[in-house]
Amino acid sequence: MNSMIDEDNELPVYTPAGVERFSPNSGKRYYTPVVEQSLKPVEGTIFKHTDDAYSLYTKYARAAGFSVRKSTQIVTHGVLTIKYFVCSKEGFRNVVLGHALDNDGKRKVVRKKPSKRTGCLAGIRLRLLKDNTFELYEFVEEHNHGLVHQDDIHLLTAYRGLSYTQKKFIRGLSNINLGPVKAFNIMKELYGGYDKVGATKSDVKNYKNEVNLAIGDNDAAMFVSRLLSKKEFLPNFFCEYDTKSDGTLKCVFWADEDHKRNFFSFGDVVGFDATYRTNGVGMIFVPFTAIDNHNRNVTIAGALIDSETTETYKWLLTRFKLAFSYEPMVVVTDQDPAVMKVVDEVFTNSRHRLCMWHVMQKVTAKVGSNLCNRTDFKKKLGDIVWADNITPETFEAEWKKIMTEFELTDHEWLLRIFELRHIWIPSYYMDENMSGIMRTTSRSESENHYFGKFCNPKCTLVEFLSHFDTAMECQRYEHRKNDHETRYTSHEMLTDYILEEQAAQIYTQLIFVKDVQVEIDASIRKCMSDGSEMVNDFRIFRIKDYEQPCYSFFQVKFRKDDVTASCSCLRFEQYGLLCRHIFNVLRFSDVLEFPKQYILRRWTREAVPNGNNLPMVGVNGVAESDIQVDTVVREIMFSAEYVVNKLVTDMEKLCSFRDHMKEYMSTVDSTQKIVPEPTRKDRFAIYAGYDKTTTATVRRPVGIRFKGCGSGKRMKSQREKAIIQSGKRDRRCTGCHSTGHDIRNCDVVILKRKHAANAGTNAGTSEENYQHSIDVQEI
Template sequence: MTVVDGGSDLPVLMEVVIGDDVGEDIPTYQPVGNVQVSPNSGRRTFIPDVDDLVKPQMHMTFDSLENAFLFYQRYAKAGGFTARKGTQYEPRKGVILNKWFVCSKEGTKPLKAIDSTQEAGSSNVNSKSKITRRVPSIRTECEACIRVKLITPDNLYVVYYFEESHNHSFVAEDDRYLLPENRSMNYVQEEAVNALSAINVGPVRAFNIMRTLYGGFDKVGATKVDFKNFKRDLNRYIAEYDADMVIKRLRRKKEFMPNFSMEYLTTAEGVLRALFWADGDTKRNFNIFGDVVSFDATYRRNKYNMMFVPFTGVDNRYRNVTLGAAIIGDETAKTYSWLLNAFRQAFGRAPPVIVTDQDPAMRKAIQDTWPESRHRLCMWHIMEKLTTKVGANLCNSTDFKKRLCDIVWTDVLLPEQFENEWGVILADFDLLNHEWLQSMYQIRDT
């Protein structure tokens, strides 16, 4: 980089640098095709440089409009532009007498009107104006086309007009794989995107894998955008039938895996309401570590407005083990009763001890469905409510919470010692008549 003092010599230096150094490294763009310049108007036109075998000719005939369009598409691909279907004349339904096939840059595409107040960031929430992004049009009023008409009684379509001059340049041969008609995903690529998504490999990474395997961008036959659009459309399709797909998959597992269990419940309209499943590993875990089972529904619902319900046990090393799982649409006693019956049917028995939070629907379902199990409340859920129930000042400004945790989170105190310490703590902090603490104390033996 050269620093120049003064402004008079700077343009001269820039001219030398651009002309002598940079200009030699930047290749000039050469238009593709044969360029013709009008001597009167100076208007330039471009004619595709293609073999005569793929170029449309006057009075060519085709047995169908589809074949005529395919021929014009092959001609466009060889020339470096894109073709599309144009207008048609159809006096009677199903009988097309005249059809135009045009360059994709034929005509113009006007911009849609936009509410300028919303575009500027207006916060009027009652306005229903749709904000549309301004996208520049690629159309240049190109007049290149072929026109075919139906001749009877042969029922053939004949070319009666052909305009080969374009008012725009063409795509270079090295870039023609990017043209829309040259881009398409085959079945193997679609299956690869679907399979890779199951292991959290997105469509862009899937494209990069394909590019490496095929040996280049132009060998894939599609772009990253095509891969992303396919995954988007696949997700959109799955969103409509995902429940059916899950049920069918679990049914097949149940059919071919004797130790796999699944049950599901639907509403009268056929909407999935609850689903439970357990495999051989969870059943082995239950046989070994199923003395005490905990289950609870997730606090947040997913986009389907359903909750995940895991059944969990503890192994000999105090690690959590999964004993089954379910998704439910509501937390009613009826739904929980169905879920507990499905659990008993899958495992053959109810656990000796079941631990839940203080959900009344869970309590009623356990009483009705698993009366032989001892129902216990989760201490973590109870202690999480302590600050809210007795007040933040008492918990944060004194040693009340620490003293209470010392007698609650331990297994070395005898029942008599616990009761004595409980009474002392409540007396020291004037909580002997606290309604919530008394209710927790009274249900300790139930």
């Protein structure tokens, strides 16, 4: 390939903006801006204040292609008399001779940054007059550097920055766990290009870092302050926290009015489980979860703790009782010993159950993957654990058979969970009310996954609270949407039984379609009566269920006078919903009205009154004026969007609206002064709603270690070691630059030392110098 450039096809050369002048004496080039005459500063102009001059010169600089910096000022007897505004390339960067060393004598690694300074002399100079005004007495127009074209003016640092609305947008995306890079890319799409954003990706990342830096050690104090402000402004908001003797945040529990309402409606069965890595402090998040009338998880409280000790959980559950005044019917937890002890101690009126999913998840880790993956052990165990209809006697017999078959009769962990069978195997508590709600899947694990979408392990506690509020807002919106779909949509009936239509008007859509309708349909298509007999006031029906084994018959006791019914499958007792066997008897007995005593409010459409969702905006302790500004800004944006949507098909009117907006923008530019950026403290207060940085009484916890986090020194297999080693750079000898050894046992260095000794070199000095060189390299 020819490396020569054809003279007729020369590569384009970048030409700076402005009129170029070449000085033959110095050999340098100078540039004069090309701007409208009305924008140029004029010597002799009088200004009431230096800010007016700065505003004028900044507008001129932007049109010319450079940026401005405030420079020299002279103050006499406390009065400003001289002020310079100069080109940002004025002066030269200070050069530090030598190398900076740290405390250990090592050379500091300093990032190399290019200099923007060229010693430019362009600028304006102001002096104070006797009437306390300022005169522009000197204007240097010419620059010793090229000026920036308007297409690239947005890249100059002075004209880059995030606006109020952009910062709000970034914070809003942060609340849904979208970081600064994604926020920048989204803004690019909104504004129509990266150059239209007005900031760079680094600016967005720096803003996020600046916020975190401003929060700093005040994180815990701000977090508690925002919760306490909610307690002040929101009705029935409950919040309590505890600290260690040195003021370090230990644990905090909170629940708002919606949480309490959900507990009163759905708090018959409550589960809670520790969730890790939801914040950068390392505090353990403990959400309390129930199940709503759409069979969806609903959060009824939140908590953060610094340790999983008996003392901490006792404090937590005691605050739960204080917040809600009574205990749940059933409490579902994992096998944590501290939790198991405290639940039985604090919730004296509750039934404590272990989550079946958590227990079964540990089987593979406890008995070994070979046994679980290469045999049918886990399948056989699951068949008796997850069985809907199995007696305790049958379970124990089958368990013993499985343990014997796979030679696990002496397995310590299996023996321990077998001893606890009465609190996690359903057959031991099938007759208990609502005992089956949380047993089929891990509700706690689902809740942890849900919050994982909104939180991240690097966020501050303040951010975590915003993420939690966003998660609650999303959860409540989904509940409201499910309520709406229940009220305004309907499903096709599967049978001609009148109770099916009545049930469709009683239960929520999901409960009806996924459960009640299925049971009513199965009562007709899959169930048959095998006779009945009278026993006292009840008629006992034998119902054959064709989805069950051929030997299965279910007994239904029924009294028609008051429509009292019960079934041996105990489905109503476990779930609060009638089974197919009872529906079969009701249909056979010509019951034409859904029995009210078997309608649990928790599954109905009106379990929670509509329109009671709490506002999640404006309760974080932010000043009232900032809330008002946010409200007005939203109204302006919605109004502009509304007009655009209406006029998008009428280009003439759309252009007229655009021209009107641009005209108003010009009016604002001509009348508004350039207001200095708020200080870091002010920005910090606006974002966090907390500015008492000097009076923080709650300290940020550090060094939190939760259960299962490990020591980082676990045993590794040879395969894992090989994978890790393959990703590392080989260590090189600093003497010969080869791999596989270091300078202390390098053959080349040893040989050189021998030659030096044979040549009569002072061996002691050589050895001393050599040892010194080794010590320096090892530092």
